[in-house]
Amino acid sequence: MSALLEVSGVTVSFDGFRAINNLTFAIGAAELRAIIGPNGAGKSTFMDIVTGKTRPDSGSVTFGERPVSLLKLSEAQIARAGIGRKFQRPTVFEDQTVQENLTLALKAGRGPLAVLRWRKSAADEARVAELAGQVGLGDSLTKKAGILSHGQKQWLEIAMLLAQEPRLLLVDEPAAGMTLAEREKTTELLVEIAKTRAVVVVEHDMDFVRRLSCKVTVLHEGAVLAEGSLDHVTRNQSVIDVYLGRG
Amino acid sequence: MTILHPRHRSALVFLACLALFTIGVTVAAHFGLVSTSFVKTLGKTLCLCLAALAMDLIWGYAGILSLGHMAFFALGGYMIGMWLMYARTEEIVIASLANGGLPATPEEISQGIATQIFGVVGASYLPAIWSFAYSLPLQLALVVAVPGLLALVFGWLAFRSRVTGVYLSILTQAMTLALALYLFQNDSGLRGNNGLSGLQNLPGITAGQDTVSLWFFWASALALALAYVALHAIVSGKFGSVIRAIRDDEARVRFLGYSVEGYKLFVFTLTAVICALAGALYYPQAGIINPAELAPIASIYLAVWVAIGGRGRLYGAVIGAALVSLLSSWFTGGRVPSIPLGFATINWVDWWQVLLGLTFVGVTLFAPKGIGGLFDHFTGSHPPDRKGAPLGPDDGSLREREAEA
Numbered sequence: 001m002s003a004l005l006e007v008s009g010v011t012v013s014f015d016g017f018r019a020i021n022n023l024t025f026a027i028g029a030a031e032l033r034a035i036i037g038p039n040g041a042g043k044s045t046f047m048d049i050v051t052g053k054t055r056p057d058s059g060s061v062t063f064g065e066r067p068v069s070l071l072k073l074s075e076a077q078i079a080r081a082g083i084g085r086k087f088q089r090p091t092v093f094e095d096q097t098v099q100e101n102l103t104l105a106l107k108a109g110r111g112p113l114a115v116l117r118w119r120k121s122a123a124d125e126a127r128v129a130e131l132a133g134q135v136g137l138g139d140s141l142t143k144k145a146g147i148l149s150h151g152q153k154q155w156l157e158i159a160m161l162l163a164q165e166p167r168l169l170l171v172d173e174p175a176a177g178m179t180l181a182e183r184e185k186t187t188e189l190l191v192e193i194a195k196t197r198a199v200v201v202v203e204h205d206m207d208f209v210r211r212l213s214c215k216v217t218v219l220h221e222g223a224v225l226a227e228g229s230l231d232h233v234t235r236n237q238s239v240i241d242v243y244l245g246r247g
Numbered sequence: 248m249t250i251l252h253p254r255h256r257s258a259l260v261f262l263a264c265l266a267l268f269t270i271g272v273t274v275a276a277h278f279g280l281v282s283t284s285f286v287k288t289l290g291k292t293l294c295l296c297l298a299a300l301a302m303d304l305i306w307g308y309a310g311i312l313s314l315g316h317m318a319f320f321a322l323g324g325y326m327i328g329m330w331l332m333y334a335r336t337e338e339i340v341i342a343s344l345a346n347g348g349l350p351a352t353p354e355e356i357s358q359g360i361a362t363q364i365f366g367v368v369g370a371s372y373l374p375a376i377w378s379f380a381y382s383l384p385l386q387l388a389l390v391v392a393v394p395g396l397l398a399l400v401f402g403w404l405a406f407r408s409r410v411t412g413v414y415l416s417i418l419t420q421a422m423t424l425a426l427a428l429y430l431f432q433n434d435s436g437l438r439g440n441n442g443l444s445g446l447q448n449l450p451g452i453t454a455g456q457d458t459v460s461l462w463f464f465w466a467s468a469l470a471l472a473l474a475y476v477a478l479h480a481i482v483s484g485k486f487g488s489v490i491r492a493i494r495d496d497e498a499r500v501r502f503l504g505y506s507v508e509g510y511k512l513f514v515f516t517l518t519a520v521i522c523a524l525a526g527a528l529y530y531p532q533a534g535i536i537n538p539a540e541l542a543p544i545a546s547i548y549l550a551v552w553v554a555i556g557g558r559g560r561l562y563g564a565v566i567g568a569a570l571v572s573l574l575s576s577w578f579t580g581g582r583v584p585s586i587p588l589g590f591a592t593i594n595w596v597d598w599w600q601v602l603l604g605l606t607f608v609g610v611t612l613f614a615p616k617g618i619g620g621l622f623d624h625f626t627g628s629h630p631p632d633r634k635g636a637p638l639g640p641d642d643g644s645l646r647e648r649e650a651e652a
Contacts, residue, residue, distance in 0.1 A: 093491070112486070
């Protein structure tokens with residue numbers, strides 16, 4: 001299987017500190033992958049590099065069947081190429097309604113003139129309603145996002161990600177602040193999404209990762225320490241030493 | 248989407264008020280109830296309201312506190328002023344040369360115009376930037392093109408480097424100050440600190456100022472109405488949603504695939520052009536323009552009007568600009584009685600600035616929504632301040648009505 005995203009030999013230093021050290025990572029077009037690792041392992045920096053927020057000092061990052069280097073693209077161009085990102089804290093536009101939030105994310109022309117000319121079609125309206133329904137916000141369409149509960153905001157953000165129709169989703173700690181029932185629902189949704197596109201989940205919660213039952217990549221000091229099934233990596237002695245043993 | 252949709256209500260009310268106001272002033276002027284100079288003041292106020300609309304779009308909606316937009320306003324005035332002055336001087340020169348008996352040659356006419364206009368700065372030829380001043384259409388095109396291009400280049404440089412917040416405000420202040428200092432020079436080609444004058448005299452028009460002032464009043468009202476409708480359409484659609492999102496969290500907007508810099512540049516340039524058009528309508532009513540109009544304080548006033556009127560709602564900007572600029576001309580007109588305190592006298596010409604400053608601080612601290620926020624009380628729409636807390640224990644519990652809206 002050819003990889004959708006390929007990160008190879010990437011190194012980033014911040015004031016001499018190597019946040020990412022010769023990292024190599026690849027994910028297929030329809031694959032679910034969990035990334036775990038202790039604090040400071042470089043999980044967030046990895047996401048920053050893929051989404052264009054941070055430029056690596058060396059290495060290459062390519063995306064798509066006919067691989068395109070992401071290193072020369074801006075954040076917005078990378079998002080348009082098909083990479084969606086969910087932040088750890090829910091970041092929705094609190095002053096706007098659920099409907100407006102979803103409409104913003106809906107796949108459509110992103111340029112100022114295209115947006116000026118844009119008119120809501122019945123199909124768009126139906127799609128927004130469908131997405132909201134999918135995450136349990138079907139009857140909150142006209143509510144401002146600011147009055148939603150923490151969990152609901154997380155859901156809204158996931159729905160916004162889906163509205164973008166990305167080919168790769170980067171999800172940072174989706175289960176943070178969620179109840180057990182919400183976590184289970186999130187797991188189901190992520191597994192479902194990963195049938196048609198690539199999903200990378202960064203997570204601390206081992207139970208959550210176990211429920212995803214997917215390939216796990218363990219990061220440590222900016223490099224891949226181990227890769228494989230959860231059972232495989234948790235038996236790895238170096239993983240136990242740097243990460244699990246401390247818990 | 249129908250025009251009677253609730254979200255368009257404020258625009259319809261605004262247009263109705265503006266129409267009533269325009270008709271009222273016209274009738275009053277017809278019966279001599281208001282003076283020509285007051286009609287001009289009202290017409291100029293409408294132009295300032297137009298500039299405030301632009302300021303609200305870029306600051307209130309897109310969150311970019313530009314403190315240089317009055318530079319574009321003044322540039323628009325300079326561009327139309329060049330034609331007005333040229334064409335008017337041409338008339339005078341031709342008339343005076345005709346007294347000589349022989350028909351004047353084109354060289355004599357252009358020499359005469361140059362001497363008339365540039366005699367005050369010791370020059371006797373027309374600078375290259377006056378090349379198009381003979382033509383109204385070309386100079387009107389420059390009203391849009393010159394401020395538009397300046398905004399485009401300045402904005403491109405600033406936004407590309409991701410200059411935001413107070414740093415951008417300082418940059419825009421520097422821009423308007425630099426432009427003012429440049430124009431103060433006699434060899435800038437725009438008559439230095441003399442500026443352009445006699446702009447109230449329209450070339451080829453024999454009607455008196457009482458009539459001309461009404462024409463400009465109507466034109467200003469029409470421009471304000473058209474701009475209001477256009478901007479209302481922009482901000483109530485998806486574009487408005489995008490720029491408000493940029494105001495609240497621009498990094499998140501980038502990850503949705505929108506080019507934040509492109510939007511900022513678009514809004515910056517669009518609002519610069521609106522300001523330029525407002526200036527092109529303002530200065531023929533003011534009659535004179537000089538580089539002091541580009542002083543940094545002018546752009547700060549624009550921000551103060553919008554803040555007092557209420558950011559993020561178009562009618563708020565108009566109310567703020569109209570109220571504060573009219574009050575300002577009333578207080579500084581010297582007709583407000585001074586208040587003797589015994590140990591000192593409050594002379595409003597001087598103390599008005601203090602009052603305005605205190606009002607600005609007060610509004611910022613205690614009523615961040617400005618005067619426009621008062622309308623929320625009438626319509627009963629209070630945003631719930633729930634700090635993100637859930638509405639209630641479950642769907643069946645009693646909920647705050649406004650939170651559901």
